[in-house]
Amino acid sequence: MIGDLSVEDFSQQLAAGQPTPGGGSAAALVGALGAGLVSMVCNYTVGREKYADVEMRGVLARTEELRAQLGRAVEEDVAAYGSYADAQTLPRETDEEKAARDAALDAALRESTLVPLAVAERSAEVLELAVRAAELGNRFLISDAAVGAELAGAARASAELNVRLNLGGIEDEEFARACRDRLEAVAERVRGRELVDRTRSVVEERAAG
Amino acid sequence: MIGDLSVEDFSQQLAAGQPTPGGGSAAALVGALGAGLVSMVCNYTVGREKYADVEMRGVLARTEELRAQLGRAVEEDVAAYGSYADAQTLPRETDEEKAARDAALDAALRESTLVPLAVAERSAEVLELAVRAAELGNRFLISDAAVGAELAGAARASAELNVRLNLGGIEDEEFARACRDRLEAVAERVRGRELVDRTRSVVEERAAG
Numbered sequence: 001m002i003g004d005l006s007v008e009d010f011s012q013q014l015a016a017g018q019p020t021p022g023g024g025s026a027a028a029l030v031g032a033l034g035a036g037l038v039s040m041v042c043n044y045t046v047g048r049e050k051y052a053d054v055e056m057r058g059v060l061a062r063t064e065e066l067r068a069q070l071g072r073a074v075e076e077d078v079a080a081y082g083s084y085a086d087a088q089t090l091p092r093e094t095d096e097e098k099a100a101r102d103a104a105l106d107a108a109l110r111e112s113t114l115v116p117l118a119v120a121e122r123s124a125e126v127l128e129l130a131v132r133a134a135e136l137g138n139r140f141l142i143s144d145a146a147v148g149a150e151l152a153g154a155a156r157a158s159a160e161l162n163v164r165l166n167l168g169g170i171e172d173e174e175f176a177r178a179c180r181d182r183l184e185a186v187a188e189r190v191r192g193r194e195l196v197d198r199t200r201s202v203v204e205e206r207a208a209g
Numbered sequence: 210m211i212g213d214l215s216v217e218d219f220s221q222q223l224a225a226g227q228p229t230p231g232g233g234s235a236a237a238l239v240g241a242l243g244a245g246l247v248s249m250v251c252n253y254t255v256g257r258e259k260y261a262d263v264e265m266r267g268v269l270a271r272t273e274e275l276r277a278q279l280g281r282a283v284e285e286d287v288a289a290y291g292s293y294a295d296a297q298t299l300p301r302e303t304d305e306e307k308a309a310r311d312a313a314l315d316a317a318l319r320e321s322t323l324v325p326l327a328v329a330e331r332s333a334e335v336l337e338l339a340v341r342a343a344e345l346g347n348r349f350l351i352s353d354a355a356v357g358a359e360l361a362g363a364a365r366a367s368a369e370l371n372v373r374l375n376l377g378g379i380e381d382e383e384f385a386r387a388c389r390d391r392l393e394a395v396a397e398r399v400r401g402r403e404l405v406d407r408t409r410s411v412v413e414e415r416a417a418g
Contacts, residue, residue: 002216003215003216003217004215004216004217005215005216006212006213006214006215006216007211007212007213007214007215007216007219007238007280007283008212008213008280010216011238011241011242011245011276011280012245014242014245014246014248014249015244015245015246015248015249015252015272015273015276016248016249016252017249017252017253022246022249022350022353023246023352023353023355023356023357024356026242026245026246026356026360027356027359027360029216029220029242030239030242030360030363032220033220033223033235033238033239035224036220036221036223036224036235037223037224037231037232037235039223039224039225040223040224040225040226040231043224043225043226044226063224064224067220067224071216071217071220074216141231143232143370143371143374144231144232146232146367146370147232147233147235147236147367147370147371148232150236150363150366150367150370151235151236151239151363151367153363154239154359154360154362154363157359158355158356158359158360161352161355161356161359161409161412162352162356164413165352165412165416168416168417193402200366200370203370203374204373207374207377208377
């Protein structure tokens with residue numbers, strides 16, 4: 001399990017001349033770290049007298065779910081790549097073998113697309129919750145909310161790029177269209193850099209005030 | 210050592226209601242992961258016949274240095290926070306005690322500012338090298354170069370925000386000005402989102418071509 005690797009070993013393996021872990025896993029991990037920072041802000045807000053009127057328990061429950069899901073996506077991205085690499089080694093002498101190999105490659109490519117698509121959606125949600133944490137959370141931790149937003153934004157953008165590049169190799173137009181629709185929905189939620197920039201403005205205002 | 214924690218434990222401790230690791234360490238780690246992805250692209254480019262004319266050995270040596278430095282900054286950020294928290298517990302009954310405590314707090318706050326300042330500078334350099342890797346590196350790994358750029362960009366922006374927030378608490382105008390000059394130099398190199406966006410465009414062109 002990648003999650004059992006030390007932080008230093010993960011960084012080392014990312015850098016190495018081996019196919020996994022790669023950008024897809026790194027993006028998922030960064031989304032998970034963004035979720036973790038929003039959870040941290042919530043943990044310093046929930047139960048504090050000064051923030052008694054602020055409802056952050058629900059946000060915390062959700063960011064912890066997202067952190068777990070994004071952590072699992074680190075592994076899922078490696079597994080999807082493994083399926084693709086395995087499919088490439090299948091025999092292709094007979095027509096039957098060729099058809100079986102094509103089907104295996106196709107299934108692996110879909111999986112390699114669906115994993116970052118879910119990372120993009122979940123990171124977008126982390127970003128939305130980071131805005132809320134920056135606006136309402138413990139003022140002493142607003143910089144953590146802002147970093148959470150930056151990391152979620154980078155994870156979302158990275159995952160989106162991976163989906164788009166994979167869609168270039170997918171022939172099933174219906175599948176590709178459904179994926180593009182989901183990406184479009186994510187893009188509408190985060191509006192480019194707008195949510196990341198808004199978090200930054202909120203933080204600068206609250207730090208000054 | 211934080212780097213010895215498993216990836217899952219790091220994410221868990223980030224989320225927890227404890228002061229460290231926090232956004233500063235997360236930003237440094239994300240910068241290190243960005244450097245790791247650029248190293249990965251270099252490792253798939255150096256020594257390949259198809260890329261014999263491309264000089265990436267120097268880029269690889271530099272991204273590996275930056276990855277190590279950014280990895281150490283994960284720890285340095287925690288240590289700087291610890292110095293500040295320790296200084297806060299110093300006695301402040303007599304004038305002498307007050308002066309010693311103020312000096313310790315001041316030294317800790319400077320350190321808490323210099324660590325993210327170096328993270329911002331190093332992440333900016335990772336970003337510059339990610340552009341080069343996207344332009345010249347192995348075409349099969351261009352998405353990794355683009356994710357490297359996104360992560361380095363987020364680490365740079367996060368570290369810059371931490372520097373700015375800390376500078377608000379520093380009275381030594383000369384120190385503050387020197388820090389702001391260094392931030393300004395970083396900003397001129399990365400030009401907002403320009404380098405991140407350029408990497409993305411390069412990747413999309415090369416993927417299509």
